[in-house]
Amino acid sequence: xxxxxxxxxxxxxxxxxxxxxxxxxxxxxxxxxxxxxxxxxxxxxxxxxxxxxxxxxxxxxxxxxxxxxxxxxxxxxxxxxxxxxxxxxxxxxxxxxxxxxxxxxxxxxxxxxxxxxxxxxxxxxxxxxxxxxxxxxxxxxxxxxxxxxxxxxxxxxxxxxxxxxxxxxxxxxxxxxxxxxxxxxxxxxxxxxxxxxxxxxxxxxxxxxxxxxxxxxxxxxxxxx
Amino acid sequence: xxxxxxxxxxxxxxxxxxxxxxxxxxxxxxxxxxxxxxxxxxxxxxxxxxxxxxxxxxxxxxxxxxxxxxxxxxxxxxxxxxxxxxxxxxxxxxxxxxxxxxxxxxxxxxxxxxxxxxxxxxxxxxxxxxxxxxxxxxxxxxxxxxxxxxxxxxxxxxxxxxxxxxxxxxxxxxxxxxxxxxxxxxxxxxxxxxxxxxxxxxxxxxxxxxxxxxxxxxxxxxxxxxxxxxxxxxxxxxxxxxxxxxxxxxx
Ligand code: HEM
Ligand code: SF4
Ligand code: FES
Numbered sequence: 001x002x003x004x005x006x007x008x009x010x011x012x013x014x015x016x017x018x019x020x021x022x023x024x025x026x027x028x029x030x031x032x033x034x035x036x037x038x039x040x041x042x043x044x045x046x047x048x049x050x051x052x053x054x055x056x057x058x059x060x061x062x063x064x065x066x067x068x069x070x071x072x073x074x075x076x077x078x079x080x081x082x083x084x085x086x087x088x089x090x091x092x093x094x095x096x097x098x099x100x101x102x103x104x105x106x107x108x109x110x111x112x113x114x115x116x117x118x119x120x121x122x123x124x125x126x127x128x129x130x131x132x133x134x135x136x137x138x139x140x141x142x143x144x145x146x147x148x149x150x151x152x153x154x155x156x157x158x159x160x161x162x163x164x165x166x167x168x169x170x171x172x173x174x175x176x177x178x179x180x181x182x183x184x185x186x187x188x189x190x191x192x193x194x195x196x197x198x199x200x201x202x203x204x205x206x207x208x209x210x211x212x213x214x215x216x217x218x219x220x221x222x223x224x225x
Numbered sequence: 226x227x228x229x230x231x232x233x234x235x236x237x238x239x240x241x242x243x244x245x246x247x248x249x250x251x252x253x254x255x256x257x258x259x260x261x262x263x264x265x266x267x268x269x270x271x272x273x274x275x276x277x278x279x280x281x282x283x284x285x286x287x288x289x290x291x292x293x294x295x296x297x298x299x300x301x302x303x304x305x306x307x308x309x310x311x312x313x314x315x316x317x318x319x320x321x322x323x324x325x326x327x328x329x330x331x332x333x334x335x336x337x338x339x340x341x342x343x344x345x346x347x348x349x350x351x352x353x354x355x356x357x358x359x360x361x362x363x364x365x366x367x368x369x370x371x372x373x374x375x376x377x378x379x380x381x382x383x384x385x386x387x388x389x390x391x392x393x394x395x396x397x398x399x400x401x402x403x404x405x406x407x408x409x410x411x412x413x414x415x416x417x418x419x420x421x422x423x424x425x426x427x428x429x430x431x432x433x434x435x436x437x438x439x440x441x442x443x444x445x446x447x448x449x450x451x452x453x454x455x456x457x458x459x460x461x462x463x464x465x466x467x468x469x470x471x472x473x474x475x476x
Contacts, residue, residue, distance in 0.1 A: 005436075007432070007441070007442040008466050011444075076442045076444070080399070080400035080401065080402070080442055082439070082441075083333065083335065083400060083440055084332070084333060084334065084400060084441060085332055085334035089329055090248065090327055091301040091327040091329070092301045093301030093302060094448070095452060097451045098446050099446075102444065102445065102446040102447065103446055179463075180445045181443075181466060182470065183463050183465075183467025184467075185459075187460045190460060190463075
């Protein structure tokens with residue numbers, strides 16, 4: 001199967017799962033924004049999704065996307081290290097056109113994983129998981145209030161912001177790289193895709209960061225806007 | 226303006242493929258800045274021979290940037306600090322008086338060291354033999370203008386064909402990937418009607434050979450294109466991916 005036993009095929013898998021995850025995080029960031037405008041509407045979305053069959057199918061597809069992306073990430077990195085060989089250069093310089101993110105995708109991904117573990121414990125484990133188990137799930141506002149409330153915000157906020165930064169770097173390279181990997185790129189589109197990648201990564205970052213800061217101010221400090 | 230400078234050379238010495246290697250420090254004094262870098266190494270080698278020491282082994286042939294034989298990882302860059310130039314096109318005026326210049330062989334599992342600064346780039350020949358050609362019937366050549374080719378395609382194909390197979394792209398790549406080389410070789414034919422009949426077979430065979438020989442997976446860092454002495458463009462890699470994916474889907 002060429003998606004596993006050829007280098008280009010493996011990159012296609014990386015690219016398709018990566019783009020899927022980009023769409024997911026974008027959608028996620030937009031949905032969170034609802035909570036800024038109306039906690040009631042947010043609560044309605046949470047209830048609507050809950051543990052319905054379509055939400056469960058969505059979660060399963062998403063989990064599979066993450067799993068494949070992460071497994072391939074380790075697999076490719078292992079192969080690439082082997083291809084590089086054990087002898088390293090004494091002096092090496094990164095050319096100006098090579099972005100730092102592009103050379104540190106695994107590390108950036110791992111930071112995102114660490115953030116995700118915290119995030120899943122704070123939200124998924126209180127909301128969808130209990131519902132699957134037939135217990136009473138926490139509401140959206142309740143979970144937000146716990147994570148960003150007076151007791152926890154000083155752990156939550158820095159961890160979230162760090163995760164968002166890592167995600168910014170990851171997408172700033174990953175976005176255009178994904179198009180290159182599936183062959184949708186050329187001399188004219190390369191600079192354009194690089195700009196779109198920056199823009200998209202920044203949009204996702206700003207949305208998430210503003211949301212986290214807003215929730216902290218609201219739930220930990222009782223600020224009402 | 227010519228002047229003379231003195232500098233130190235920190236050079237990788239390794240007696241053979243299985244031998245332990247180490248850096249050795251040499252000094253070169255009073256070298257005119259118009260000397261090419263390889264000539265400076267020649268001068269150093271003459272001094273070593275006179276002293277009865279083993280000269281430093283390095284690859285070179287045409288010394289005019291067309292054969293792809295010269296290599297050397299100089300001060301952190303394959304083919305040295307100059308851009309769009311091979312090591313044989315590098316001059317001593319690029320360096321400063323009193324500088325220590327570090328010279329290393331290409332480092333990649335698929336390019337094992339033969340001796341000192343010389344590595345085995347036979348893997349590239351094997352990839353070429355797998356499909357980097359067009360088959361023709363013998364007999365009289367077709368009229369040159371019998372096949373219409375757009376100017377854009379002709380220019381792109383020509384640019385891709387300037388790849389000299391030096392391996393700097395592999396040396397520069399943190400993944401030891403040969404994608405820039407393979408993509409240039411695939412592109413120069415994929416863009417032309419003469420290459421089309423064998424395009425699918427070619428791209429599959431060359432990529433399979435590349436994978437088999439242990440080159441890495443491309444993560445699009447772009448270090449290859451930044452260091453390539455012939456300025457082979459990253460868009461070639463996108464074309465290679467496209468050609469390969471289409472060929473596989475057509476199977
Ligand atoms: C929401 C989270 C994530 C998004 C949106 C995302 C997105 C992407 C995208 C679009 C690419 C480019 C694919 C390509 O070059 O063809 C990519 C590459 C990569 N990702 Fe992720 N990713 C995420 C999470 C992760 C995680 C959790 C890990 C690791 C543990 C990871 C590791 C990598 C690595 C190592 C690459 C480079 C692989 C390569 O180019 O060969 N990513 N990611
Ligand atoms: S693509 Fe550039 S760096 Fe790679 S082999 Fe060809 S000329 Fe050398
Ligand atoms: S010696 Fe021929 S390209 Fe440098």
